[in-house]
Amino acid sequence: MKPFLDLFPQNDFSLIAVVLLMPLLGAFVNGVFGRRLGKPAVRMMALSAVGVSFAAAIATFVALNGAVDAAHAANGEPAHTKLAWLAWEWMRVSGPNGSKIAIDLKFSVDALSGVMMLVVTGVGFLIHVYSTEYMASDKGYWRFFCYLNLFIFSMLVLILGDSLPVLFIGWEGVGLCSYLLIGFWYGKMPNAAAGKKAFIANRIGDFGLIVAMFLLVVYCGALDWDGIQRHANDLVALTDRPGAINLWPIGGGRFEDFVIGGLRIPLHYLQPDKPWTITAATAVGLMLFLGATGKSAQLPLYVWLPDAMAGPTPVSALIHAATMVTAGIYLICRLSFVFVLSPAAMIVVAFTGAATALLAATIAVVQTDIKRVLAYSTVSQLGFMVLGVGVGAFTAGFFHVFTHAFFKACLFLGAGSVIHAMHARVHDEAASQDMRNMGGLKKYMPLTYGTFLASTLCIIGFPLTSGFFSKDEILARVLIETPSGVKLANAAAPWQWPSWAPWVLWTMGVLAATLTAFYMMRLVFQTFWGEFRGWTIGRPSQLPKTAHEEHGHTEYEAGEDGDEDHHEHHDDLSQPGAPPHESPRTMTIPLLILAAAAIVAGIFNPAAIKLVVSTFSFLPLEHWLDPVFKDAARGIVTADHHTAHTRELISTAGAFTAFAAGSGVAYWVYVKEAGRPARELMLKVPRLYRLVLEKWRVDELYDKTVVSGVDALADTAASVDQGIIDFILARLTALIVAATGTVLRVIQNGVVHVYAAVMVVGMVGLGWFFVEPHADFTVVEQNGDYTLQAGSGPGYEFRWYPDATKEPQTKDFSVSDNLKVHVADGKSQTVKLEVKNAFGRIGTKAYTITRPASPISGAGTVQIREQ
């Protein structure tokens, strides 16, 4: 251990470079040479890149554990420890008050990012293995693995970045990879549109993140985690700058009546008695949360995630379920010390999370597409996580991120396995993913069924599974913990949550959990139980000799060359066919590992056991993350021990009831009654059913409001461009030039005599100029002495009158072209000059020089006035 730590000291831990750069290398090799390398080499490169990265991540984690233990021993209590690696110093930007803010390309691993790093590389590796088989017959194999490796790299940059700008690079990188992979089969219009939708929705969130960065620069003067933490109090303190941000009037102005002539526009009604302000902490928190809603698919930006299922299923598992979408929760956990300063921002976070969990769960109840159900379930689970961090239970929220990564990845891969089997005969994408065409698959795909069921039990909170512990923990914490903000001596008291808020949040959470149990069990029953509905399964003797393996994946090939013709040779599904087949081992082994991990991951934080055994304290994750959230804990109020115990009991009972009721109803509806009650209900309230089936028509609402609003704005901009820019700037200038040209063309008539006449006129003018005498002189002043210098000309002679009313200086004209006069303080004098030119003509010019009275030195403004 010691040589290892000598090789990688704590503040120059370059092993991080291996974790980070291996996936980048894989992406580079596969992206640049992949087409020529062939599939085995691409597979080798992709797997080894992520595999080595995973191995290095484990080594890093072990080293981190050693460093944490050492710090614990040195300080006597757990301290926040991290391993850092500075890639290079990037730039310095000017901060407030002339300070310099260093933005370095620096990466660090601490307890929080260490766990994320392991999840991303570990789950990422398993999904890579799975994909090598799932994508085996796709023409864009190399492209797929290039993107997937690039995603792992970007995600690691996001997690390991030691400051917001570096995180933002990763944040954008994963957004890009997400876009590329959603539109992986870009030949199909809906896929390309889904990619675009994801990108734009994320862009809105990114706007919030950027604004948050600006605010942090202004108020904290730092962008790295340590710096923000050190200066976090400045976000609410009122010491040297206003700690409040004016919402209305915007920027803290004042509305005055606007007067044009006799017209008075009474704007002062807009001026409130007291300006509406929020603290900088609230503003930063809300803006960061806007970023999180984009990435983590929360209301109102969740709409992209369900559409993102257009991408290949492993992508849905890795990016849109296990890792990328949790980036928002990671960001909130990472900056927990900022969020706790503002209970107002926290209540927005918590309610957004709860509402998202509930809304997405209702939609998932009626969907029939297997991936769509899982997609809405992901949105719903992300809502749970956000609810957790929103009430200040950062460990619980993050624990759910951790467990969710396993069971949701497993669910998606299981769904992929099912779709893979369906593709043997159903080549239409929608039909192959429709649960109504499935059923009874547990007989044919036992491994997929087993792992899928295990993960489902986790997500619905079957007791003692990981999902039970993590979700129960969140719900319990909602009742126990309340953000209270931090009371600072030099700041106003923070706003407090109303007392009903935790109970409302808890009720929403339990309802969502009930629905989760219902729709997940519905999914299992419809897909794996009952009779197979895809096609008639014939006896082996009835089957044609050609098995369907050869064209089992035609759908995937369509994307590369956009060739839709593959769908033409549909199997006739009315003919009996071979039973659906279990997926190959490269797909089932990752499933088994993930399912096992999903079942046992609860061991890392089985807080619910405390209810039964009060002395139980085996909570590795909580202790592990404690130093990270220690600073945040000061802004959270926890109920006293007795109340907490009671509420935990209530909460656990509620969570268990939710699980039991949801899955029990699903069993009754879909197994006992074979779906009859669902159909009856559907017929009874057809309009409500259609409304939910069409996802509450949120997309349509956005189309009508936001999208059409932006379209209208674009139309306006286009007409302004054509009407004003094009017309005034382009056409009008051209018109002026053309008109001038038309006038000038009359003169330029090509007749030599006219030119000659013009020349003669010019010559006459020149001659007249020489004949006329031009008397003029300049005046230079110095302390009352004025030097007058006459302008010269051919044959000029001068006669000066120092005082115009008196005799000239000399009687005759002379060649002396300058004159010196003195003017006393406060006096004024008129100087005259006569000029005689070679033709004997005389010109005259006179100036009055006025010197103002100056009490000190006599120097003052000289006024020279022409007579």
Add this chain to the structure above:
Amino acid sequence: MIPIEHYVALSAVLFTIGGIGFLVRRNVLVALMSIEVMLNSVNVALVGFNRLPTHNNAHTGQVFSFFIIAIAAASVAVGLAIVLSLFRIRRTVRSDEADLLKN
């Protein structure tokens, strides 16, 4: 001895005749001749001024007039060449019909 005013008057008259001839006649040959008249008027002025007693028999004016005669010969040579070219292209020696560059 003829007073200087006569020379200057003659020169002015010749220059005016040449100038008016150049401005009003459309025949390029006549225009060229008008230019010659103007140049010669300048020559008259130069040699006339040269005879002033203040010049102490220096011959600057006369020498200058020789240069002008040489330049006039050169300009006529070039001018006639242009007129010939113009005539070949347009079959005319009228300057108002030489409008190839117009528009």
